Amino acid sequence: MSIRLFVSRDAGAVAVGADEVALALEQAAAKRGVAVEIVRTGSRGMYWLEPLVEVATPQGRIAFGPVTEADVPSLLDALASNTPHLLRLGATDEIPWLKRQTRLTFARCGVIDPRSLDDYRAHGGYKGLEHALSLGSDAILNEVTASGLRGRGGAGFPTGIKWKTVAQAKADRKFIVCNADEGDSGTFADRMIMEGDPFLVIEGMTIAGITVGATKGYIYIRSEYPHAVEAMNAAIAAAKRGGYLGDKIGGSTYGFDLEVRVGAGAYVCGEETSLLESLEGRRGLVRAKPPLPAHHGLFGKPTVINNVLSFAAIPFILAEGAKAYADFGMGRSRGTMPIQLAGNIRHGGLFETAFGVTLGELVDDVGGGTFTGRPVRAVQVGGPLGAYFPRALFDTPFDYEAFAARDGLIGHGGIVVFDDSVDMRRQARFAMEFCAIESCGKCTPCRIGSTRGVETIEKIINGERVSENLALVEDLCNTMKFGSLCALGGFTPYPVLSALKHFREDFVPAPTTLQAAE
Amino acid sequence: MTAVYEPRYEPWDETRGAEIIAEHAQQEGATLVILHALQEAFGYVPEAAVPMVAQALNLSRAEVHGVFTFYHDFRHKPAGRHVLKLCRAEACQAAGGDALAARAEAKLGVSLGGTTADDRVTLEPIYCLGLCATAPSAMLDGRLIGRLDQKRLDALVAEAQR
Numbered sequence: 070m071s072i073r074l075f076v077s078r079d080a081g082a083v084a085v086g087a088d089e090v091a092l093a094l095e096q097a098a099a100k101r102g103v104a105v106e107i108v109r110t111g112s113r114g115m116y117w118l119e120p121l122v123e124v125a126t127p128q129g130r131i132a133f134g135p136v137t138e139a140d141v142p143s144l145l146d147a148l149a150s151n152t153p154h155l156l157r158l159g160a161t162d163e164i165p166w167l168k169r170q171t172r173l174t175f176a177r178c179g180v181i182d183p184r185s186l187d188d189y190r191a192h193g194g195y196k197g198l199e200h201a202l203s204l205g206s207d208a209i210l211n212e213v214t215a216s217g218l219r220g221r222g223g224a225g226f227p228t229g230i231k232w233k234t235v236a237q238a239k240a241d242r243k244f245i246v247c248n249a250d251e252g253d254s255g256t257f258a259d260r261m262i263m264e265g266d267p268f269l270v271i272e273g274m275t276i277a278g279i280t281v282g283a284t285k286g287y288i289y290i291r292s293e294y295p296h297a298v299e300a301m302n303a304a305i306a307a308a309k310r311g312g313y314l315g316d317k318i319g320g321s322t323y324g325f326d327l328e329v330r331v332g333a334g335a336y337v338c339g340e341e342t343s344l345l346e347s348l349e350g351r352r353g354l355v356r357a358k359p360p361l362p363a364h365h366g367l368f369g370k371p372t373v374i375n376n377v378l379s380f381a382a383i384p385f386i387l388a389e390g391a392k393a394y395a396d397f398g399m400g401r402s403r404g405t406m407p408i409q410l411a412g413n414i415r416h417g418g419l420f421e422t423a424f425g426v427t428l429g430e431l432v433d434d435v436g437g438g439t440f441t442g443r444p445v446r447a448v449q450v451g452g453p454l455g456a457y458f459p460r461a462l463f464d465t466p467f468d469y470e471a472f473a474a475r476d477g478l479i480g481h482g483g484i485v486v487f488d489d490s491v492d493m494r495r496q497a498r499f500a501m502e503f504c505a506i507e508s509c510g511k512c513t514p515c516r517i518g519s520t521r522g523v524e525t526i527e528k529i530i531n532g533e534r535v536s537e538n539l540a541l542v543e544d545l546c547n548t549m550k551f552g553s554l555c556a557l558g559g560f561t562p563y564p565v566l567s568a569l570k571h572f573r574e575d576f577v578p579a580p581t582t583l584q585a586a587e
Numbered sequence: 588m589t590a591v592y593e594p595r596y597e598p599w600d601e602t603r604g605a606e607i608i609a610e611h612a613q614q615e616g617a618t619l620v621i622l623h624a625l626q627e628a629f630g631y632v633p634e635a636a637v638p639m640v641a642q643a644l645n646l647s648r649a650e651v652h653g654v655f656t657f658y659h660d661f662r663h664k665p666a667g668r669h670v671l672k673l674c675r676a677e678a679c680q681a682a683g684g685d686a687l688a689a690r691a692e693a694k695l696g697v698s699l700g701g702t703t704a705d706d707r708v709t710l711e712p713i714y715c716l717g718l719c720a721t722a723p724s725a726m727l728d729g730r731l732i733g734r735l736d737q738k739r740l741d742a743l744v745a746e747a748q749r
């Protein structure tokens with residue numbers, strides 16, 4: 070009898086040796102004359118347990134991890150004799166970290182073979198599209214609007230309204246664009262879903278296409294994600310072969326086609342208008358809005374541009390109904406958010422849960438604190454443009470409005486944990502430096518302000534006229550916040566000002582030091 | 588399955604360049620697609636290719652040059668034989684990336700962005716590989732490495748120097 074094993078092909082697992090483990094399993098099994106089938110899945114998102122090896126049993130999958138090549142012989146022994154093993158984690162679905170999640174978008178990630186259309190369909194894939202085809206445009210729009218889904222890229226704009234605007238626009242051509250330029254440090258949910266469940270993104274985009282009357286879509290993936298590019302291209306080819314892309318998708322009268330385009334290392338291209346410029350083959354200069362992309366988007370045509378996670382949420386909403394999705398969440402933040410725990414954290418990974426969980430629960434309870442074992446001092450939420458939160462604000466619930474009320478943002482759902490060795494002056498300086506490196510250069514507050522910001526924070530670090538320069542940085546931040554064309558210059562003040570506000574002691578020399586100098 | 592990533596590039600050749608450009612020129616918004624394809628073939632975007640791209644796409648040389656210079660990925664000359672990229676973004680900073688970057692610089696005798704005098708190794712910063720839960724991370728010629736520590740970094744540097 071053949072043993073069925075599952076090893077992730079996710080880039081995060083591969084980076085810690087999943088390919089080597091898969092190969093070692095194959096070779097060791099062959100040597101013993103044991104028949105094994107190794108399915109390369111996406112990741113379950115428990116990165117501290119990668120490389121994770123799962124084995125199919127009549128009672129469900131049993132997990133082992135983190136497995137190294139050296140563990141392979143003993144692992145095969147344990148499987149053959151059904152005896153305990155040090156790395157045995159029990160039934161995968163019963164691992165508390167996974168069990169306490171609400172996986173709507175990531176339900177299949179880590180479970181199925183991302184290259185197999187049949188596996189996708191066997192696990193409920195394309196049910197959303199089937200239902201969408203029976204509903205028609207207006208009814209789909211009602212469902213998406215009623216679900217309360219808001220753009221998961223960071224801005225949180227209601228998806229239903231965006232789609233409706235494009236649906237109502239009159240044009241000879243319309244486009245669907247998927248923003249997979251996931252440049253925020255601490256985020257990897259887009260990468261994971263593209264590598265682990267790429268048909269989900271295709272299905273979501275296809276539904277968008279039939280809803281608004283677009284027949285062509287682009288997925289713009291950053292060049293730093295070669296594995297995701299490969300996975301999406303393979304899935305697109307498989308969907309075409311299976312009749313899910315091209316003319317008459319799923320046997321209907323609708324046509325929809327998809328193409329992957331690769332970015333070239335510009336963070337600002339994650340901003341939607343910059344991304345559109347880049348797709349058109351130009352410098353990624355941000356466009357002034359209005360006109361909105363919904364009216365005047367790619368090649369000047371009405372365009373739905375959404376984040377990967379927004380499209381990935383759509384199939385569930387169409388398959389299970391808007392209410393099933395909207396039943397999760399709090400306030401105006403409905404549904405679930407794939408939260409990414411990163412940086413100096415013990416249990417880092419992808420944690421999908423309903424909105425409303427507090428920051429403290431996520432960092433201390435789910436994440437288990439730092440892997441260095443030192444106290445958590447600061448967490449940056451929402452990428453390089455997100456605010457630094459101190460422990461005092463750990464009661465903040467994960468919700469668009471609650472974070473905004475505390476001068477922060479949830480952005481794309483990334484949480485980067487720092488221990489008490491962090492120097493917040495350096496983090497503030499880095500925020501400005503990153504903005505200076507990545508600014509598209511179109512507007513002055515961002516282009517010049519970021520460089521002046523680096524210089525001024527450096528003066529503070531060097532102890533030059535500290536209080537005057539602090540006031541100057543705050544003033545500069547206000548100029549950038551209100552005067553920049555897009556979120557790069559406009560939100561860079563969040564990490565800077567939050568560092569100044571919540572970690573003031575790092576910027577102002579402690580009085581005791583002054584006394585000691587006497 | 589440890590693939591050996593030994594990048595091998597063709598020497599610049601005008602006819603081959605023209606072929607690559609023609610292959611992609613019909614796509615809408617083809618500039619980045621073509622620049623990527625050229626760099627994939629030759630290891631960089633040769634200066635001589637810029638006017639050829641411009642002509643094929645009915646753009647000015649300045650426009651193509653503008654696109655080329657806007658994006659961090661495109662090179663105007665070949666990189667070293669191996670390219671070691673270290674993630675320098677926040678998640679990796681939180682996990683000790685600063686010290687590792689300084690160590691790599693010291694070991695190779697170049698700053699981030701530089702190439703060793705023997706042209707063997709180009710050391711570059713990268714802003715996020717999306718491996719933030721197994722930080723710090725690096726990429727050696729397309730191969731990903733997570734949970735980087737001093738020992739792993741030293742091994743990577745040694746491998747790149749070979």
